[in-house]
Amino acid sequence: MFGLSKLFSGKSAEKEPLLDALAAYRSSAFAIGIEAQWVKEITINTDKSFKVKLELPFAGKGELAQIGEFVSNKLSVSVSIDAEVSLPNQCCFKQIKQIVLVASGKGGVGKSTTAVNLASALEQEGAKVGILDADIYGPSIPLLLGLQGAEPKTLDNKTLLPFEAHNLKAQSIGFLVPSDDATVWRGPMASGALNQLMNETDWGELDYLIVDMPPGTGDIQLTMSQKVPASGAVIITTPQDLALADAQKGIAMFNKVNIPVLGLIENMSYFLCGHCGEPNHVFGKDGAVKLAHRHGVPVLANIPLAIEIRESSEQGQVISRDNAASISATYKNAARVLASSLHYQQTQNSSVEILITED
């Protein structure tokens, strides 16, 4: 998969310090540096500067500038880095390489908003991404992507075409399920509808499919989790004790069905005071970190309570796509760490410890 011929043709002695410097890079997402096998091409320019082409096995393009800067400083020479994302060809389901469940112990914590922003952040990090709205109680992904009123389409009367918005493919259980009926659903019915959407949607090739699960940890969520060939799950919580207690139940549920919990995201973590700029921990502080430590999982992000997040959601806009919004970098950082922990979990026998840093 990774072509090394150009890398090792000629002048490899000049390239060795570069490979060493790339290997020495560390961040939350690149926990063990840039591996030599990811280096596809190295060009040495006449002024001795380097141009490096990487093939990343997970969505992580957003960090290339930092990697370039680190290596440039280490070698005291200009190094520019470009990359493609190419996940190894092991498919989780049909042509979908990784399926990630986004869950919450309780409703209203911002699970769907976070799921959409994470999906978009993965896409911006260089991956092909789809989002499947499996929240039978309140399917909101069409609204969040500005797709309200859209009708499912088919070309052959057998498969559904996914919707496309903001460079994401999307499908929603809301098109199959009148939401008023959801309260009387049982686990097998919900997981049957989810399977139908997975199987009968023409997703094409996807690196990541994000599944927005129904909130809670009951029979429905358990059965749905068992039926999806998921690579991992992310749990969204708020800092309140009640939400954290329910998030703990979510961790227990995924442990029961052997789906690795890739991390927690604390949403509405704090509110930035408009006057003094100080973070105000309206709903409490450090609860998610303590819970995460107890269960040996990372906190992937602390997302503030921010008016822009609510406003952009209501307008069908995805705030992580707005580079001017400071929160955009937070979602992208979380997406990179999520993608890399999936990668390391599947390729390393002993797990790589993910340390969340301020990068």
Ligand SMILES: Nc1ncnc2c1ncn2[C@@H]1O[C@H](COP(=O)(O)OP(=O)(O)OP(=O)(O)O)[C@@H](O)[C@H]1O
């Ligand atoms: N960080 C945030 N800052 C401000 N508003 C937010 C934030 N996250 C979510 N919201 C808002 O909170 C409300 C609930 O969000 P969302 O629908 O994503 O929650 P949910 O957990 O998916 O809900 P449900 O349990 O009903 O599925 C929405 O109005 C959303 O715009």
